[in-house]
Amino acid sequence: MADMHATARPRSNAARICTIIAFVFAVIAIFFLPPLFGLVGLVLGIVGAVMGDKPLGWYAAAASVAGAIIGMIIGYAILNS
Numbered sequence: 001m002a003d004m005h006a007t008a009r010p011r012s013n014a015a016r017i018c019t020i021i022a023f024v025f026a027v028i029a030i031f032f033l034p035p036l037f038g039l040v041g042l043v044l045g046i047v048g049a050v051m052g053d054k055p056l057g058w059y060a061a062a063a064s065v066a067g068a069i070i071g072m073i074i075g076y077a078i079l080n081s
Helices: 013-031 034-050 054-079
Strands: none
Touching (some): 013 054
């Protein structure tokens, strides 16, 4: 019987590092320059997922987008209050 995971890429240290940095940028995007850090976190999360850190890479990409959106909403609320 063929191995179902034969085509999956093994997770590398670089993939895990990209994913961790993407999560850090997601948190930073809430407080400082949301569009910039959110976009960089999104790219790093996708890179981490493509390099083999599948579930966490996609979660990091989604968290970066959510962090950017939350950061922009908070910035808008602070500037218009």
